[in-house]
Structures are given as C-alpha cells and as structure tokens.
Amino acid sequence: MADRPASEIARETLKQLAARRLPPTPDNYRALYEEIAGVRGPAPFPEAGLRSILRVMPAQTPAQKRLLEQFERAVTQKDWALLQSTLVGYANQGLSAVATVAVAADGPDNAAEPSVLPEEFAQLLARLVETTLPALGEEDVRIHEMAQQLTAFLRSPRPSIATAQQMLGNFSYRLSFTTEEQAAIRERLLELLHMVFENIAVLSANDLWLQGQAEALKAATTPPITLRRLDGVQRRLKDVIIKQAQAHGRSLEAQEQMKALLSSFIERLAKMTVASDVYHETLERCATQIGQATTLEEIAPVLQEAMQATRSMALDSRLIHAELEDLRIRTEQRQAEIVRLQEELAQVSEQVRHDPLTGALNRKGLDEAMEREIARARRLGAPLCLALLDLDNFKELNDRLGHVTGDAALVHLAEVTRSVMRSQDLLGRYGGEEFVLLLPDTTLESGVEAMKRLQRELSTRLFMQGKEKVLITFSAGVVQLQDTETSAEALLRADAAMYLAKRAGKNRVVAA
Structure with missing residues (x-):
C-alpha cells in the first residue's frame, strides 16, 4: 500500500472523510491519510504549548536571559535539537524544575503540553504574595x-497553570486598586504631618529650642523617604527630647527661683511702706x-520720741536697702541663668549627634551609624565600605595661617564631601582633621574610585583664605567590611x- 500514488491516497482520504462524516480539518485529513498510506508522519510541533511555557521561564541572570532567547528561537524555528539543548542548559543551572516540556529519549513524538506549575516556581509565587500583604494594611x-x-x-x-493564571489575574487586578489607595493614604499622611510640623514652628517662633526638632521632622518627611533617614531622625530626636527636658527643667527651676525673689522684693517694699x-x-x-505744748518740759519728751522714731526709720531703711540690693543681685543672676539655659536649649538640637563646626556626625552619631549600617549590610548581604580621611599638612596650615583658617579648611572639606556624596552615604568627624565616610552598597573598588573622585573635586574647588588660594588635599584608607x-x-x-x-606621598587613596 505504500507504493500507491499520492494522488490516489488523497482521493481515498477525501472519500473516507465524507463516509465517516468527519470535519475536513487538517488534523482529520492527516490522520486518515496516514491510515490509508500505512505510514506515520512526524508529530506536529506544539508551538502554542511551548510559547505558554516561554512566558513563565526565569530570566533574572544573564545566563537565563541567553537561554530564554535560545528557547524562543527554537520554538520559532521548530527546532527540536535546539530546544533540547536549551532545556539541558536550564538543567545545568539547577532549574530543571521549570522545564515542563519533557523530551523523551525515543524522539519528539512523546512531547506533551505542560499543564502544571513547577513546584519551586509555585512556592516562589506564594512567598511573593505573602510578602506583599503587610504593605497593604488591613482595610x-x-x-x-x-x-x-x-x-x-x-x-x-500539582497546581494547574490555567487556574493559577486566572487567580493571579484576579488578585493583581484587586491589588492595583489597593496599592493606589495606600499610596494616596501615605501622601495625605505626609501632608498632614507637614502641616503639624509647620504649625509647631510657627507657634514656637520664640522658643528657638523647638526649631531644630521641627526642621528635622519636616526634612525627614520630605520624599523620597527611606527607612535609614527615619531611623536617624528618630534616634536624634529621642536624645534631643531627653536633653531638652533636662535643660527645660533647669530653666523652669530658675524661673521659679526668680519668682520667689520677686515675691520677697514686693514683701520688703510692703514692709517699708508700712514702716514709713x-x-x-x-x-x-x-x-x-x-x-x-506751753512749756519746754512738755516739748522735751515729744522731741525724744520723734528722734527715736527717726533713728528707727533710718535703721530700717538701711536694712531694707541692703536686702533689696541683695535681691537685685540675685535676680540678675537668675535672669542670666535663664538666658543661658535658653541658649543651651536653642543649640542642643544641633549638637546632639553632630559636630558643631562641620555639621558632620560626631563620634557618638558616627558610632551609632556604623553599627546600624553594619547590621543592615549583614542582614541584606550587601557590601559596605568605610573610608578614613586625614587632611594633609594640617599642622603646617594651622601654624602658618592660624587655627581659624584651619577650622575653615575643615568646613570646606565637609561641604565639598557632602556635595559629592550620595544620599545614603554618611560623613562623620572622627577627631581633629580626620573624617570617616560610610558607603553602603559599595564594593572596595567602587569605594576607592569614590575617594579619588572626591580628591579631584577638591582640586577644582580651591579653598580661599582672603586673596590666597589654598589647595586642600587628603590621604585616605578604604576597607570593605568583612563578614x-x-x-x-x-x-x-x-x-x-x-x-x-x-607614607606613599600624601594625596593618595590606599585600599586595605
């Protein structure tokens, strides 16, 4: 039967389609043609099923992206050999679970269209959904x-791909509305917080000690908001509140003492008035x-009484004058104490964890920042770089131009550094002319390059002392935190x- 002409087989196939009342589809025609001819042709290439798999294949790494492109090319070209090579590539990466098309050893005839999600992929999707929920609130x-x-x-x-696709579609549709609502709630809360902080600043115009807190809170709630910024402000305000409570308590105590002095003053005045x-x-x-009186004998005792009253009045006046002078001195001292405490309150917000000269973190603030960033780096498995900077020839600069100029040079270095730093980088004054730079999410090579970039920036921004241009340079050691x-x-x-x-000549960066 295999020797029959193809035209005869085709006519017989059409007759059988009509006799068996089968729809004249390509699949029915092919099946009858093969039955009549007595041969079996190659199985059709399952392009639709393979493309549905293509949509869920991982493509996070460069190798996975390359394999995904190769997978798509194999499907487009209907190339079983290339497809098999691609799946072997995924298997070599430990991702054989996602290769849901099984190419049998006896050829492509046994290829089956996938209908079940790979277990590992399904578990990843489940964890993704659970991780998303806490950010959505309970409303x-x-x-x-x-x-x-x-x-x-x-x-x-064995979760079904079709069912999972439908459920994920419904969930993502609902999720889009919830995320939009949460974003609107967050934006409205920030607006309300800004209104509260601005109102605090207006109401406390005469209480300078509150200005630092209000400004810090306004800055912390200005987008983009990061957990690092909020954590830093929280720590700073906690310390400020404690110190301000102590200083404010001393100020209230001084005011109470002044009130007592004023009461004593008024009491003395009242006694003086009564005596008068x-x-x-x-x-x-x-x-x-x-x-x-008609005789001198009658006048004598009266004069004696008048003289005694006058002496008594003079003595009382001297005593009261001395007491009032003492009250005046003590009142002035209390007033000076109140003024000093108010100035202390005004400065405490800026001097808790920051160096008053350069505005960089002081040792306390730097220690807290380092511990916080180290914990974060280890929690996320991210690199963390630390650079120690020391101004070159700082003693000579102080000796030649004076300590005021030396302080100005430190301020200049801090200002240039802040202009070059990223928002997540932290600058601290380690002591004297030494500074520490914390560089989160930075490898050792990138940290060295960042310090060299800062050196180049310093060379273009010359420090001016009067009409004299002074070149400020530094030497730096850079390390990447170890495990x-x-x-x-x-x-x-x-x-x-x-x-x-x-030792190598200054104005250099050395990696440890």
Whole structure:
C-alpha cells in the first residue's frame, strides 16, 4: 500500500472523510491519510504549548536571559535539537524544575503540553504574595481572602497553570486598586504631618529650642523617604527630647527661683511702706503735741520720741536697702541663668549627634551609624565600605595661617564631601582633621574610585583664605567590611591603609 500514488491516497482520504462524516480539518485529513498510506508522519510541533511555557521561564541572570532567547528561537524555528539543548542548559543551572516540556529519549513524538506549575516556581509565587500583604494594611478584607486562597492553591500538589493564571489575574487586578489607595493614604499622611510640623514652628517662633526638632521632622518627611533617614531622625530626636527636658527643667527651676525673689522684693517694699506710714503718723502726732505744748518740759519728751522714731526709720531703711540690693543681685543672676539655659536649649538640637563646626556626625552619631549600617549590610548581604580621611599638612596650615583658617579648611572639606556624596552615604568627624565616610552598597573598588573622585573635586574647588588660594588635599584608607569584622576592627584596617597613603606621598587613596 505504500507504493500507491499520492494522488490516489488523497482521493481515498477525501472519500473516507465524507463516509465517516468527519470535519475536513487538517488534523482529520492527516490522520486518515496516514491510515490509508500505512505510514506515520512526524508529530506536529506544539508551538502554542511551548510559547505558554516561554512566558513563565526565569530570566533574572544573564545566563537565563541567553537561554530564554535560545528557547524562543527554537520554538520559532521548530527546532527540536535546539530546544533540547536549551532545556539541558536550564538543567545545568539547577532549574530543571521549570522545564515542563519533557523530551523523551525515543524522539519528539512523546512531547506533551505542560499543564502544571513547577513546584519551586509555585512556592516562589506564594512567598511573593505573602510578602506583599503587610504593605497593604488591613482595610481591604477581600484582598487578604484572595491572597489566602491563592497561596493555598499554589502550595497544593500539582497546581494547574490555567487556574493559577486566572487567580493571579484576579488578585493583581484587586491589588492595583489597593496599592493606589495606600499610596494616596501615605501622601495625605505626609501632608498632614507637614502641616503639624509647620504649625509647631510657627507657634514656637520664640522658643528657638523647638526649631531644630521641627526642621528635622519636616526634612525627614520630605520624599523620597527611606527607612535609614527615619531611623536617624528618630534616634536624634529621642536624645534631643531627653536633653531638652533636662535643660527645660533647669530653666523652669530658675524661673521659679526668680519668682520667689520677686515675691520677697514686693514683701520688703510692703514692709517699708508700712514702716514709713508709722513713721509719718508718729511725726504728725509729735507735731500736734508740740503745737499744743506751753512749756519746754512738755516739748522735751515729744522731741525724744520723734528722734527715736527717726533713728528707727533710718535703721530700717538701711536694712531694707541692703536686702533689696541683695535681691537685685540675685535676680540678675537668675535672669542670666535663664538666658543661658535658653541658649543651651536653642543649640542642643544641633549638637546632639553632630559636630558643631562641620555639621558632620560626631563620634557618638558616627558610632551609632556604623553599627546600624553594619547590621543592615549583614542582614541584606550587601557590601559596605568605610573610608578614613586625614587632611594633609594640617599642622603646617594651622601654624602658618592660624587655627581659624584651619577650622575653615575643615568646613570646606565637609561641604565639598557632602556635595559629592550620595544620599545614603554618611560623613562623620572622627577627631581633629580626620573624617570617616560610610558607603553602603559599595564594593572596595567602587569605594576607592569614590575617594579619588572626591580628591579631584577638591582640586577644582580651591579653598580661599582672603586673596590666597589654598589647595586642600587628603590621604585616605578604604576597607570593605568583612563578614565577622567589628566597626573598631574595620577602622584599624582603614587607619593602617591611610598611614600607607601618607607614607606613599600624601594625596593618595590606599585600599586595605
């Protein structure tokens, strides 16, 4: 039968289609043609099924992206050999679970269209859904119910791709509305917080000690908001509140003491007034008695009484004058104490964790920042670089131009550094002319390059002292935090590298 002409086989195939009342589809025609001819042709290439798999294949790494492009090319060209090579590539990467098309050893005839999600991929989707929920709040009960149903389905044995696709579509549609609502709530809360902080600043115009807090809170709630910024402001305000409470308590105590002094002052004035009234009454009575006297014997005792009253009045006046002078001195001292405490309150917001000269973190603020960034780097598995900077020839600069110029040079270095730094980088004054730069998410090579970029920037921004241009340079040691290293150990390594930079000729960067 295999020797029959193809035209005859084709006519017989058409007759059988009509006799069996089968729809004249390509699949029915091919099946009857092969039956009549007695041969079996190659199985059709399952392009539709393979393209549905193509949409869920991973493409996170460069190797996966290359394999995905190769997978798509194999499907487009209907190339079984290339497809098999692609799946082997995925298997070599430990991703054989996603290769849901099984190419059998006896050829492509046994290729089956996938219908079940790979277990590893389903588990990843379930964790993704669960991780998303905490950011959505508790207001939308329905989306939490949908999430529970979806994660339960994804963790069930052999979850269907079609069902998972439908459930994910419904969940993502609901999720889009919830995320928009959460974004609007967040924006409105920030607006309200800004209104509160601005109102605090207006109401406390005469209380300068509150200005630092209000400005810090306004800055912290200005987008883009990061957890690092909020954490830093929280720590700063906590310390400020404690110190301000102490200073404010001392100020209130001084005010109470001043009130007591003023009360004593008023009391003394009242006694002086009473004594004066008694004295005047005595003099008036004596004058009346003298006017009525007819002999000297009658006048003598009256004069004696008047003289005694006058001496008593003079003595009381001297005593009261001395007391009032003492009250005046003590009142002025209390007033000076109140003024000093108010100035202390005004400055405490800026001097808690920051160096008052350069505005960089002081040792306390730097220690807290280093511990916080080290914990973050280890939690996320991210690199963290630390650079120790030391101004070159700083003693000579102080000796030649004076300490005021030396301080101005430190301020200049801090300002240029802040202009070059990223928002997540942190600058601290380690002591004297030494500074520390914390560079999160930075490898050692990138940290060295960042310090060299800062050196180039300093060379273009000359420090002016009067009409004299002064070139400010620094030597730096850069380290990348090791797995079990403490901040103190990292600083020791950075200090050793910085010393090598000094020995090598200064204005250099050395990696440890």
